[in-house]
Amino acid sequence: MILRLFFLGAVLFIIELYAFQAVKTLIKLKWMLISYQIISLLLFTFILYSFTQFDRSVGQTKQTMFTMGLLLVLYVPKIVTMIVLLGEDVFRVAAGAINYFIDNNSKADFLPSRRKFVSQVGLGLAAIPFLSLIYGIFEGKYNFKVIKQAVHFPDLPDAFDGFTITQISDVHSGSFDNPEKINYAIDLVNEQNSDLILFTGDIVNTHAKEMHPWIETFSRIKKHEYGKYSVLGNHDYGEYVTWPTQSDKDKNFEDIKKLYGQIGFTLLLNEHTFIEKEGHKIALVGVENWGKNFKQAGDLKKASQNLTKDDFKILMSHDPSHWNEVVQHDEKHFQLTLSGHTHGMQFGIEIPGFFKWSLAQYVYKQWAGLYENLGRYVYVNRGFGFHAYPGRVGIMPEITVIQLIKGEKLA
Template sequence: MLSRLLIPLVLLFVIEIYAFQAFRTVVKAKPFVVSYIVVSALVLAYIIYSFTQFDRKIGQTPQTMQTMGLLLMVYLPKIILTLVLFGEDIYRVGYGAINHFANFDDNTNFLASRRKFVSQIGLGIAAVPFLSLIYGITTGKYNYKVIKQAIFFPDLPDAFDGFTITHISDVHSGSFDNPDKINYAIDLINEQNSDMILFTGDIVNTHAKEMHPWIDTFKRIKEHKYGKYSVLGNHDYGEYVSWPTEADKEENFQNIKKLYGQIDFKLMLNEHTFIEKENDKIALVGVENWGTNFKKVGDINLASANLDKDDFKILMSHDPSHWDCEVKNHPNNYHLTLSGHTHGMQFGIEIPGVIKWSPIQYIYKQWAGLYENMGRYIYVNRGFGFHAYPGRVGIMPEITVIQLKKGKNVA
């Protein structure tokens, strides 16, 4: 146990030393320096204490989310300070070595003093994630964006040209703390007046009871002419806590499945249905969770039994890694897959047409927005709620409105 903690403790010590040096180089007044040391020690003690209180039988709580937010808010800036000052140390050592060998009798110190302007630059850079994370916790997590996406298909049945779908995912109701903001988001959903609404899983963090205070709120999602359908996400299976018995886990799972019906969504469990409009129809396929790193209970073949290759198909599958591994090259031809799961890591930079980046892209090839492979598409929703970190920076909560169009994609 101690050996596993040794490296993190050493890194933490190094980070604290460098951050203190940056602060001490810029601020000379002793009361401020002492205050910095006391506050840093108290924050560290609180973080350590909070993590030691984590109970795997309970799972994520408001306290653990607050602790994660505090951890990121304090130590991400300090890590940046460490990198800046470590870079300066490389320069100081190199300069000192050159000066030492070039001036054998020079009595000056081998290492030059830290330069104030370098610490000022480091503190300025560190302020950016610090302020961003505060924004993410106080405002960003409820800064809902309606994203509209038209997708063209040459073989779309004529009657569905212009058909609209509202897509939501990753509600994580156990994280909510502001009823007014959630009601505002439900109003946004209703304002879209789509033909159909699809929900691609993760209604809770772990426990069915997390959704109970929000059932009436989500029942406000109005009826859509062509239905309200959903699938399960990885968090809906209760995999991330320790249960007293398997019976308790199964009871929770059954209660979670009932939640979807309680908010008037038809839960699809490895099955399909036909959506009919005029004389045409499309197949809506819903699978249970299938992920490369998470529970694999989705069965696309079972869900598509008796469907023909030429049937126009929309697949709901929570985890986009399913599309990348099984769906995009499947001989049964799934025209459009709707997923979520990644949340865009709730952290990144998105400027349309300029940059789209998040650390999650190094784990998931398809992590936010629309992707295409040989005329088959996946849309990955950035998520309605939040989890672990109680905020969003750069990657905002999303309500997607997809319009199906007949023809070739002009993009």
């Protein structure tokens, strides 16, 4: 812990040095520079101190989320400034070396002085993430988007042509702080009037009690004609805190499983059920969490026991790495998998239909939206809530409406 804090402090200190270089290039008043240094030192100290107070027996709290938000708001913009100034330093060193070797009699300083224009560019660019992160904290985290996605299947049973599914994922109820906004989101869910609603895990950050203030709110999700089903996410297992005893952890897990029932969802634990319509049926399969780098409790073989390749199957699996590593290659041919988990890292750039980017793509091959391989699809929901960073920038909270279409997709 001490070593990690020392490393973090060293990195932040270097970032601070570069940021101050830009500031002092533009500001000449001594009292303003001193004020800047004092404020920066106080915030630097507060952040490091807050990290020392993290209690692993408690896990994420409002205080830790505030600290993470403050860390990002302060230092992401300064990192941008540092990158610009580092680029300038490359040219300064190159220019100094050229002057030194070409003009040995030059009395000029080895390094040319910093240019005011470059510092202005650095600080100007830094304003973009600064304002974006502030927006993400105060507005973005509750800027719910309804995303509608049609998916075509030649083998879809005829009665399910046009069938609609609302998907929510990654609620992380322990992070919420605005009942009005959450009630608005529930209204959005109900307004979709889908045939079926599916919840793909992470009802809490860690503790079952986090959901208790929100049970009545989420119970307002209306009864859908063909049911309300859910699976567990990695956070539902209480793996990220230290428990007093194993029995405490086990009780919390049992209480979390009950939460899904308390808000009207049927929890599928490595099992399947059938959705029937007009004499036709599709199999709804739900596995426990299976993650390449997280808990692997999901048992696809058990969940799909007695199902055949010819059965039309919708799989709920929280972590999309399950689809990438296992599901898309399974001989039983799972036509559609619904996942969440990534949140799109709650930070990125997205222009629907044209461009999307997030750091999440360097961790997950499937991280937001629809992906296909050999007629097998996975849809990755961007998440309903938020975790760690108390905001969202570019990658907004999502309510997904998927429509199943019979036949091939037209070019």
